[in-house]
Amino acid sequence: MHRYHPVVATPLTDVPASLGADGVRRLYRLMLLTRLLDERLWIVVRQGKAHFVLTGRGHEAAQCASALAVHAGSDWVYTYYRSLGAAIALGFTPYEIFLGVLGKAADPISGARQLPNHFSSRRLRTPTVSSSVATQIPHAVGTAWATHLRGEPVATLCYFGEGATSKGEFHEALNVAGLHRLPVVFFCENNGWAISVPLAEQVAGGSVAARAAGYGMPGVLVDGLDPLAVYQATDEALRRARRGDGPTLIEATCLRLTPHSSDDSDAYRSDDERAALAARDPLPAFRDRLLAAGLIAPDEPERWTDEFRASLLADQDRADALPPPTAERARRWLYQEPR
Amino acid sequence: MHRYHPVVATPLTDVPASLGADGVRRLYRLMLLTRLLDERLWIVVRQGKAHFVLTGRGHEAAQCASALAVHAGSDWVYTYYRSLGAAIALGFTPYEIFLGVLGKAADPISGARQLPNHFSSRRLRTPTVSSSVATQIPHAVGTAWATHLRGEPVATLCYFGEGATSKGEFHEALNVAGLHRLPVVFFCENNGWAISVPLAEQVAGGSVAARAAGYGMPGVLVDGLDPLAVYQATDEALRRARRGDGPTLIEATCLRLTPHSSDDSDAYRSDDERAALAARDPLPAFRDRLLAAGLIAPDEPERWTDEFRASLLADQDRADALPPPTAERARRWLYQEPR
């Protein structure tokens, strides 16, 4: 029986070899870009230019770092609606995301049919996901079955929140993955809340990672605010999967620094609670570690911020100039179309 | 975190006080009656007098002993289609069971609407169960919620097979029970097979009881061929539940000594496998223990067998004389009827 084990924070002197100093800088830049995009998207909604947004503020470390461990385009990835940082790290562009948020026909993800940020890309082997919580978990296991059957040395990474672990889908899928030692990594972003329901009323026993033992697979608890620890845990799990050593369940503790979505009041959390979360924001923490270690120059964070802000505004404008879908398009692709 | 712990076989010198020597004799008689009824039902099908039967041969120890720990009529019990022994121990009569198997209108369980042995009795607080595997597990949790809410000192006992643990229902239900420490005992009869699928392809990790830890509740592994160990484990768990100390998951290892049902060929198991199971039959083993301990007299097993056989034949004949339901009855009780 496997016991779950926590991953200890990685000191910066010990940067994972497969990441390297350049990788660490890249990781920070991805997190920063994600954060700035996230903030921009909420502004867009507040300005009435979009109906809805849901982002991963406070999840950037967990999302960007884990996605960097993916062999993008070779490994398979199932995201969920909160996976903005993973998407950016995998290779979705802010421009593409604006197209969805602004409801443009040219949105390559869903043609603005889905709510924003329901990622999908054939090129990135990121199959389309729905809003129905946890439905992608059995999909991931099916994909892992397919690649295993064909003997391909690739892994499938599947993201979801801790609320999703309460669903039957989670259980049925992990059981099959455990039974057949399928090459899949389950990555739970535990932000302590499923809309208004806190962890204590969501996960009996209190630990997602501990559930792994019951499925005969390793469970890993990792500090989802520490990008390097997340990278290491995910990298190891993906390697295990790729070399045929079976599935892993990773639980990364994150913060939800925004309301659940732009439709949510967040009234069930107090200002004090929110302030306490903000104080633990993974972004400045990582920046300061990198500055202290001399991995980024003192002026870089601000310079990058300005650059990203400018490019995001340009992306937004470029996207905004495009037309929405037409009523005539509505029934296209209900079924396969003649090719 | 709770670890699951195996219950060790109870020596006969150490009969559980709440059972007592009389209780032990009664337990054996219930197991014997169940077995003889079981055998009779298969004959009835073979003779073409009934269409279908599914029984619990090899589960008698687990079923009768656990059900004896129930405060029948006060505790709530959810059975499943294999629960013949539990039903007999709770107070269903062979006559009632013949009425269902023979498809008689007077069948008090379902008016012969359900397949046989889908137990239901308001008097015995045994709600009707369906054939859809595991659906009763969330029901049991809902019932425990209701009794908890009303502050009643009663427990809910819920039976199911190890195949049922693969269903989302199992997971969603245990999670809620663990979260709210509801007064419910989950009793899994692990006979190693779900129709043709063996445990090794059903339960990742190999242990049902070990899953309990993930839900923050005690998991108990008990030898389901040892009636006294089963009684003790169930009695303890029900007492915990009744006094408000939360849920328990019990896994009792059983044998499936018959095909899955009268519709199953059992061709996926070899004669050798079947012979090995038959050699572990809990019934003669318990009889011999009781004889050795002097708790039953040498002539009693045979005498009881003859008595039961005779009464079962009489029950069968009495049931067989009654009419089937009529076509006119078909749509009654689809909805509440005027009272």
Next chain:
Amino acid sequence: MPEWTMLEAIRETLRAEMREDDSVVVLGEDVARKGGVFGVTAGFLEEFGPLRVLDTPVAEIAIAGMAIGAAFAGLRPVAEFQFADYIHPGYDQLVNEAATIRWRSVGEWGCPVVFRAPCGAGVFGGLYHSQSVEALFCHVPGLKVVLPSTPRDAAGLLRAAIRDDDPVLFFEHKKSYRRYREPVDADPAPIPLGAARIDREGDTLTLVTYGVGVHWGREAADFLAAEGITVEIVDLRTLKPLDTETIARSVAKTSRLAILHEANRTLGVGAEVAAFAAEELFDSLDAPIVRIAANDCHLPYTGEEERGIIPQPADILAALRRLARY
């Protein structure tokens, strides 16, 4: 009499039932702390406590299954699916369990549960916050299906649903929640399930509809009145059982039948209404039956594309005019 929106009428009726009867309880995702995503149960946690207002995990099988099990033990649960789109994971508990309990126990057990779910489109919700799923339950014996259109009806129907001894699916169109206020009896008489209501009288044609369709129908009828076409609107209110008598009476008068709903056309509730009429009212019909319904498609995030699927005012007018002039 208070003036309530439909949302308020539902909230206050539910609250009144919980005050009156201890066995009425509420469970679902975010129903307690948050008071539901639409605020239907706002304030309930404070008044009735966390055991009678249960925030569940994200687990629709458990929501439906626990409600059923609690009903076995004598409660009258009102279970909420956060959106009708998320009822599907609980489908087995509704179809194989709730619907069959009384019948399979020859009347010994029942399932007095109300399963509530906000439904319907027009809110930029995409394909998982827009669905109309009511027809998926009307084929299933043992269930009842309700979908009110007005604050008053919502109050009376919810009261009846909670007091009903059988499982009732109670759908609430999100676009009806705050459409308007009207005076509602704070102690409303239960409206019998299975009774349609003539929303307005007319002679030219019968428009059978429900939910948001009633409001669309009213707008169309206002328009057509000026053209001398008077539309009799039948608000079904209950979709199962269907009030075929009221439909028959209206068609006997008008000889023309149109059916309108937001849900998809194919095997939508309109199919059953049309089939009933084609069987039983054939001789009264002077014109082909007309179904006005969604164009058999999922629903998108953008309003532009959604208009290609859901019946638009102009479509409704054109269809009704054609029917009137047939």
Next chain:
Amino acid sequence: MPEWTMLEAIRETLRAEMREDDSVVVLGEDVARKGGVFGVTAGFLEEFGPLRVLDTPVAEIAIAGMAIGAAFAGLRPVAEFQFADYIHPGYDQLVNEAATIRWRSVGEWGCPVVFRAPCGAGVFGGLYHSQSVEALFCHVPGLKVVLPSTPRDAAGLLRAAIRDDDPVLFFEHKKSYRRYREPVDADPAPIPLGAARIDREGDTLTLVTYGVGVHWGREAADFLAAEGITVEIVDLRTLKPLDTETIARSVAKTSRLAILHEANRTLGVGAEVAAFAAEELFDSLDAPIVRIAANDCHLPYTGEEERGIIPQPADILAALRRLARY
């Protein structure tokens, strides 16, 4: 040409597809070691190995969901639900996932999965081994629904379903499995999904039906022929999309329409056929449409009580006679 029962035709066609195309795989409960509870996949484990013929745990969400995920990765899974009655736990994966994948990804992803399930009554199976659930999927855009009645059709339709790029629900009536043998091409031409078949020609009336209803219809037609009533039987074969053209052509000829199915009447497939006819064929109809279907009820263990629900030969004859003489 081999003579096959419908069960054999399904088995051999599935086997042939697996031989021809490595990406065709099978998963479900008891499909490997046992070869399925009806033996549809008997011998497959030995031929194709445990990875292409996967015995799953008792887990319908996983069965449906894994099939979808495997299809994302390029397989063409044939997923088995052991009985149609046990499809409901997987309903969300079918309705919210399989049905929406192509549309929600504007064509980038597809879901080429066949979901097989034995269905139907008459086998003393009680309410959980008797259901006809096909109508519950016909309201859902993005799905296709097939229900063959003959060995030959089963072969050609299954082949088309496996080769189809979209999700197909493929129901197999248990009472058709071994009803009779007929010569079946071992390399059958795919039968296009959405094409009905005139099972027999007639002039008096059109009987639209499918599955076991075709056999009931044939018996009734034989009987009525002696009375000078000739019945044109339209075997729908595919229930979604519906072949309305074939229906229209037949009704244009006969002017009388009856619909027959074992499934429950209310919002059964017959409702859609009737509604279509009442809208589009109104002027050709000389008589009310007649639906012959189950009496909106669950199905019991005993044959006696079942007869009170499912259309009996006498009921069918009486209804068709009435229609012929209207």
